[in-house]
Amino acid sequence: MEWFAAGDYELARQVLQRGIAALYLIAFVSAANQFPALLGERGLLPAPWFLDRVTFRQSPSLFHWKYSDAYLLGIASAGAGIAATLVAGLPQQGPPWLPMIAFLLLWVGYLSIVNIGQTFYGFGWESLLCEAGFIVAFLGSDEVAPPLVTILFVRWLVFRLEFGAGMIKMRGGSEWRDLTALTYHHETQPMPNAVSWYAHHLPRWFHKGEVLGSHFAQLVVPFFLFAPQPVASIAATILILTQLWLVATGNFAWLNWITIVLAFSAISDDVVRAVIPSLGLVGAAPPTPLWFMVLVLVVTVFLLVLSWRPLVNLFSRHQLMNASFNRYHLVNAYGAFGTVTKVRLEVIIEGCSDEHPSPDSEWKPYEFKGKPGDVTRRPRQVAPYHLRLDWLMWFLALGTPDNRWFQMLLVRLLAGDPRTVRLLSLNPFPEAPPRWIRARAFRYRFSTRAEKRQTGAWWSRTLVGTLVDPVTLRP
Structure with missing residues (x-):
């Protein structure tokens, strides 16, 4: 036929x-x-x-x-x-x-x-x-x-x-x-x-x-x-x-x-x-x-x-985005970025090895493989590979309601879990895990042309506040 x-x-x-x-x-x-x-x-x-x-x-x-x-x-x-x-x-x-x-x-x-x-x-x-x-x-x-x-x-x-x-x-x-x-x-x-x-x-x-x-x-x-x-x-x-x-x-x-x-x-x-x-x-x-x-x-x-x-x-006024209508994920609804975020917030996780952190203590940041962190690091091309943890860190900064995974991430980093650490680009504590860990939120923006010429930085950032105060697993 x-x-x-x-x-x-x-x-x-x-x-x-x-x-x-x-x-x-x-x-x-x-x-x-x-x-x-x-x-x-x-x-x-x-x-x-x-x-x-x-x-x-x-x-x-x-x-x-x-x-x-x-x-x-x-x-x-x-x-x-x-x-x-x-x-x-x-x-x-x-x-x-x-x-x-x-x-x-x-x-x-x-x-x-x-x-x-x-x-x-x-x-x-x-x-x-x-x-x-x-x-x-x-x-x-x-x-x-x-x-x-x-x-x-x-x-x-x-x-x-x-x-x-x-x-x-x-x-x-x-x-x-x-x-x-x-x-x-x-x-x-x-x-x-x-x-x-x-x-x-x-x-x-x-x-x-x-x-x-x-x-x-x-x-x-x-x-x-x-x-x-x-x-x-x-x-x-x-x-x-x-x-x-x-x-x-x-x-x-x-x-x-x-x-x-x-x-x-x-x-x-x-x-x-x-x-x-x-x-x-x-x-x-x-x-x-x-x-x-x-x-x-x-x-x-x-x-x-x-x-x-x-x-x-x-054609619905209450159109669903990225929805599956059956458990076999066949003939789904798609769509993305119905709204565009106008301010970029990044959650930066930092560790400290001091017995008791003080204002003078050194806090070292963990670096992820894809998401922004170090302002001088060139943004990477990783797609079509999917860095799932990096993506969820972006949603975390937007204030997603269920962050159980993030709490467990901090626990795993405090314990120095090898599998979790391998998800990251840089572990600032290669010898032993930190005693304390915290998470702070920063406002990130692309550097201007002048700033990039002067400093080589791709990003400029300012501290917004603390998401997680210093916590430890040790008594």
Whole structure:
């Protein structure tokens, strides 16, 4: 059946399958590196404690069978291995069921991690990765043409992602409507990089143009993803270019990269050949097996049924942001930065080894891998890797209500816990943990051009107050 096969989307399929698999690879490596310290048996928010309080029905996860840090590392390692084979394109060389099973295994494995990840996995791009992995499982292998319904559903995912983000902004802070949002955002975003400093110092008229460009890309362009070619390809290209600007000027884990990958669902082979004639693409594929066609259609109908609540949410006055309407993280609502923080606060954790701290005592700061600390340190580019503790430190400075993890972080640092210390960039107490620890809040702003020339500092900061007075574990 010609209507089922999308023979002119072979490049799209290759980018979708290999790109999503690459992001799963990063996600599983991130879990192996960070989960035991954050959520493991002796983590800041121990997963076993959480599993004792929820049922499988409430939060489906393989870890309801058992949890151990070794088991977590086993699932993360297996997931990373399967993802690596998909990046290399090996399962795609077999029958259609082979990459399908591989992607469904990735989805089950990562869903199991996300559903017990609590605050540390409460980010929209976790649900996005789960949903994307499930959908691309039904793109088939090199033996069949990409199913058109799957390609179109990926576009529906991109539409929800972009249009949802645009509507959140229009319903959010006035800074998006008066075009001043980007005057602040480069400086106050969770984890700026070095380019953020330069972007922040661009003229105000440029920042207003950025906001207008964002509104156009998120509120207008997504509708054209469903237009005939080459209009759909042009719309996808616009989305990709806007996402590349976000990649260049910030660290949003894999959010921007997965959006870029998913946008390729609207780029056809014919358009690519017209632009790059020398690019070789696979020709017509053999007929699609009936069983695979039926399965894809059944799954698509199932996903369309799940789409009703996210569709209503897009046009709701009380639009939800980054919400999952089912425990399997399929067909979710997305959106971010409905309001933009105008002042940057940073929580700096400091330790002291004195028996009894005095005004003259030396307090040494802990440095995180991504978030600002030392004002002379160049802001890092870490995305698409996700530094979960650094991100939560940004939310902490905004005054998030549940900070149990932060209290436990201070306890672990006082105890010199090796796993916790490895989450940081600099441990100022390598020989023995400090006797005392405290947390102070600072107002950070990017240095001016003159200040940077004179001092080399990327940031300027002023003390706001004390978040946690000196505490100790010792009597």
